[in-house]
Amino acid sequence: MPEAIIMPKTGMAMEEGVIISWKVQEGDVIQKGDIVAEIETDKTAMELESDCAGTVLKLLYQAGSTVPVTAPIAWVGEPGEKIPDTHRQESEKITPETKAPEPQSPAQFAQEGKSSVSGPGKRAATPAARRAAGEQHISLDRITPSGQGGEIRERDVLAAARSATPLAARMAEEQGISIEETAGSGHGGKVFSSDLPGSESIRETRIPLTNIQRITGERMSESIRTIPMVTQHMDLDVTSFMEGRKELNSRRGYKLTINDFVLFAVSRALAEHPRMNSVLEGNEVICRHEVNLGAATATKRGLLVPVLKGAQSMGLLQISQRMKKLAEAARDGTLTADEMSEGTFTVSNVGMFGITSFTPIINPPEAGILGICAVQQLPRFMNNELKQRSIMGISLTFDHRIMDGAEAAEFMQSIQGYLEVPLSAFI
Amino acid sequence: MAHTCDVAVIGGGPAGYIAAVKASKLGAETILVEQDTLGGTCLNRGCIPTKYYAKTAEFIYEAKNSAWRGIVLPEGFSPAVDMKQAVIGKDKTVRKLTSGIAGLLKAHGVQVVKGKGKAVSSSLVEVEGAEPIHCKSVILAGGSKEVQLPIPGLDHPQVYTSAAILDIETVPKRLAVIGGGAIGIEIAVIYHAFGASVDIIELTPSILPFFDAGISETFSGLLKSRGINLHTEGRIEKITPEGDELILELADGSQITADAVLAAAGRQPELSSIPEHLVRTEKGAVQVDPYMETSQPGIFAPGDVNGKCMLAHAAFHMGETAAVNAARRALPALGIERQISDLRYVPSIVYAVPEAASVGMKRAEAEERFEIITGTFPFSANGRAVAHGSPEGYIEVVAEQRYGRILGVHALGPSVSEIIQEAAVLMAMEVTVHELARCIHGHPTVSEALMEAAADAVGECLHLPPKQ
Numbered sequence: 036m037p038e039a040i041i042m043p044k045t046g047m048a049m050e051e052g053v054i055i056s057w058k059v060q061e062g063d064v065i066q067k068g069d070i071v072a073e074i075e076t077d078k079t080a081m082e083l084e085s086d087c088a089g090t091v092l093k094l095l096y097q098a099g100s101t102v103p104v105t106a107p108i109a110w111v112g113e114p115g116e117k118i119p120d121t122h123r124q125e126s127e128k129i130t131p132e133t134k135a136p137e138p139q140s141p142a143q144f145a146q147e148g149k150s151s152v153s154g155p156g157k158r159a160a161t162p163a164a165r166r167a168a169g170e171q172h173i174s175l176d177r178i179t180p181s182g183q184g185g186e187i188r189e190r191d192v193l194a195a196a197r198s199a200t201p202l203a204a205r206m207a208e209e210q211g212i213s214i215e216e217t218a219g220s221g222h223g224g225k226v227f228s229s230d231l232p233g234s235e236s237i238r239e240t241r242i243p244l245t246n247i248q249r250i251t252g253e254r255m256s257e258s259i260r261t262i263p264m265v266t267q268h269m270d271l272d273v274t275s276f277m278e279g280r281k282e283l284n285s286r287r288g289y290k291l292t293i294n295d296f297v298l299f300a301v302s303r304a305l306a307e308h309p310r311m312n313s314v315l316e317g318n319e320v321i322c323r324h325e326v327n328l329g330a331a332t333a334t335k336r337g338l339l340v341p342v343l344k345g346a347q348s349m350g351l352l353q354i355s356q357r358m359k360k361l362a363e364a365a366r367d368g369t370l371t372a373d374e375m376s377e378g379t380f381t382v383s384n385v386g387m388f389g390i391t392s393f394t395p396i397i398n399p400p401e402a403g404i405l406g407i408c409a410v411q412q413l414p415r416f417m418n419n420e421l422k423q424r425s426i427m428g429i430s431l432t433f434d435h436r437i438m439d440g441a442e443a444a445e446f447m448q449s450i451q452g453y454l455e456v457p458l459s460a461f462i
Numbered sequence: 463m464a465h466t467c468d469v470a471v472i473g474g475g476p477a478g479y480i481a482a483v484k485a486s487k488l489g490a491e492t493i494l495v496e497q498d499t500l501g502g503t504c505l506n507r508g509c510i511p512t513k514y515y516a517k518t519a520e521f522i523y524e525a526k527n528s529a530w531r532g533i534v535l536p537e538g539f540s541p542a543v544d545m546k547q548a549v550i551g552k553d554k555t556v557r558k559l560t561s562g563i564a565g566l567l568k569a570h571g572v573q574v575v576k577g578k579g580k581a582v583s584s585s586l587v588e589v590e591g592a593e594p595i596h597c598k599s600v601i602l603a604g605g606s607k608e609v610q611l612p613i614p615g616l617d618h619p620q621v622y623t624s625a626a627i628l629d630i631e632t633v634p635k636r637l638a639v640i641g642g643g644a645i646g647i648e649i650a651v652i653y654h655a656f657g658a659s660v661d662i663i664e665l666t667p668s669i670l671p672f673f674d675a676g677i678s679e680t681f682s683g684l685l686k687s688r689g690i691n692l693h694t695e696g697r698i699e700k701i702t703p704e705g706d707e708l709i710l711e712l713a714d715g716s717q718i719t720a721d722a723v724l725a726a727a728g729r730q731p732e733l734s735s736i737p738e739h740l741v742r743t744e745k746g747a748v749q750v751d752p753y754m755e756t757s758q759p760g761i762f763a764p765g766d767v768n769g770k771c772m773l774a775h776a777a778f779h780m781g782e783t784a785a786v787n788a789a790r791r792a793l794p795a796l797g798i799e800r801q802i803s804d805l806r807y808v809p810s811i812v813y814a815v816p817e818a819a820s821v822g823m824k825r826a827e828a829e830e831r832f833e834i835i836t837g838t839f840p841f842s843a844n845g846r847a848v849a850h851g852s853p854e855g856y857i858e859v860v861a862e863q864r865y866g867r868i869l870g871v872h873a874l875g876p877s878v879s880e881i882i883q884e885a886a887v888l889m890a891m892e893v894t895v896h897e898l899a900r901c902i903h904g905h906p907t908v909s910e911a912l913m914e915a916a917a918d919a920v921g922e923c924l925h926l927p928p929k930q
Contacts, residue, residue, distance in 0.1 A: 200892030205865045228867070228892055 037112030099184010475502015477765025584760025615701030837919025
């Protein structure tokens, strides 16, 4: 009468085991105590000894199969003995997701990789591998199996597990970051705190945005996303203006900057072109009668825009003095909220950096922004003669919903008038 | 006949010789140029000879403090040092180690060329009095030199550099030490033990200004209690000889009389192996990136010459990094991976009696950047230290509150030069105070104090009374 070798129950909680490999073949003659297979439980891997002697008549499962405890896995007896026909029913007890498909050869199995999955998202794995994967929070899908039947073994899980430093593990846990999905820079892929997203590493320095930078960034992004903007560039011949300014400054002993004149010219031009000093609300353009001129100012904490209120009725000197105070306050960080609000138009001067043209972004909800560029000494034809002239670039960005290019060009021409022929301010 | 090689290294100090060994080990044909003795400042004029003398000082302190152990010494016994013999012993120690380096380089197949090397480009090194070297990348490891103070009288023969004072054959009766940094303190403690009366003059408000304030303060108290005079915020106007004496005049009007003066105001990069404009320098140091590469591709500058961290052990690390990246450039076919030098966890050590050691951020620095917790363990509560008769000092652990990340460890006491390594390793491996507090340390050992300090940081120290 043939005897069965069964899947042993090695612990109270053990319900099934995996045949990792067979150490015998059908037809082999074995003695009691011979190693017939290597099996793995959820706790350990072990060698299975035969309780009986004789010829191996039948191996009931392929290596890699998961078998319930106490189920026969092989029959041993005299050659030619008939073996009981009970094992098929037993084999049905094998849990579907872990059962290795029997008809396939191991080679086919390995080749097809994921196709060995018999349920959706499930992979053949030993119980120990499943436990380890659970402990390490690793998805079995990521693991390359090494089992003979294509099943994932515990050692595969451990090899795939990313280790992390205690600090990285604490940080990852608190921040809900998966260590498993983090590429580690340490030996063997060990995850260090610097590998976690958002942390500092020696290869780079992370500088948090200041509040001002963050708010400016948000506003600029919003502006670019929502306003159809156009930028137009124009060159102004400011030769006589520059000479006049020089003379005025030397006579009065007070330094009026190019910017002061530009702000003055813009305040007058805005009064002449109310649509440039407006805001779009629904289907209406609301033109403001007050010209509140913002002047973009770079500070250590970020870009600030102090606002010169009621500029349309200020004289040049008044604009200059008021602007000087506002700029100082901006740099010292003492600007009040009131001094930064209710702007109707903005001027951004980058001339001192030698910039010759740029595309400023509108400070919403304003209708336009004027960029002031560097004054260059350039050759220009005047009455068919080549002359050295002082040329200043201006770059105007405007909201195309409020006006079109021609209207914007007229506004630029007004500024051109004031700066090329300063006497026009008297008109 | 000009030399050719893959990697040329200028300088045979800690950065240079390690770079040469590493480059050679990676398969690069390597030539090292050294004008003097191999080993650099550390071995010939710095770390090693002072450690030899520091051990002598420790012996003397121990002998003087041995009656409580029941050791019977002849009445009126006062240990004295035969400086002639001491210098011979010191030189013997240094020779043994320098010949070791020569042997090491030879064993690794590094060719050593004697002479003053100067880089012309990343592919050419000129050597005074020898053939030029054609190479594929250059490692500049020129090291550092002593800072020269603009003090009148500093050129007097009784004013010594930290290198020269190691060779004097009599112990001066009165020694004035200019500079209260690591070098100044070490030599001050040595000669104080040898019998000199010592004055330390430090320009800043505290000695060991690069250490945590707590350590500086405790150390100051300890030195004063031993009878060493400290003059902090002391600016020397001039040094005048009077007979055999030197008179140091300070800006506050006070005077210090000495028989010998040590000028130890610090060290600065030695740039003579670098032609001007070849590589970018800033504040007298060669600028390098974390790969140790200079602004000139193919030229690397590890060690003191880049001023990043002027310590021999940092130089070893930087030298190795430079070698890997230089060999990678010279031999692209080998597929060597780029390497960086992470200098965040470099221990600083003062080898005095007792020792001071530190790694990571000072408490004040840490406080600026993080919410911190700190733990302290005094050596007076450490069994081994008390049995040793060295109960002075403490270990402090500074950690980030949120995760327990160890930000800095500061120690003053027996054997802390060895204990600080454990702290550095734990910090580099990101072990937090929570784990350290639960790591079993051998008992009784001095290093237990580190674990106890970590436990104190998380309120779990069982060898200290509860905090109020």
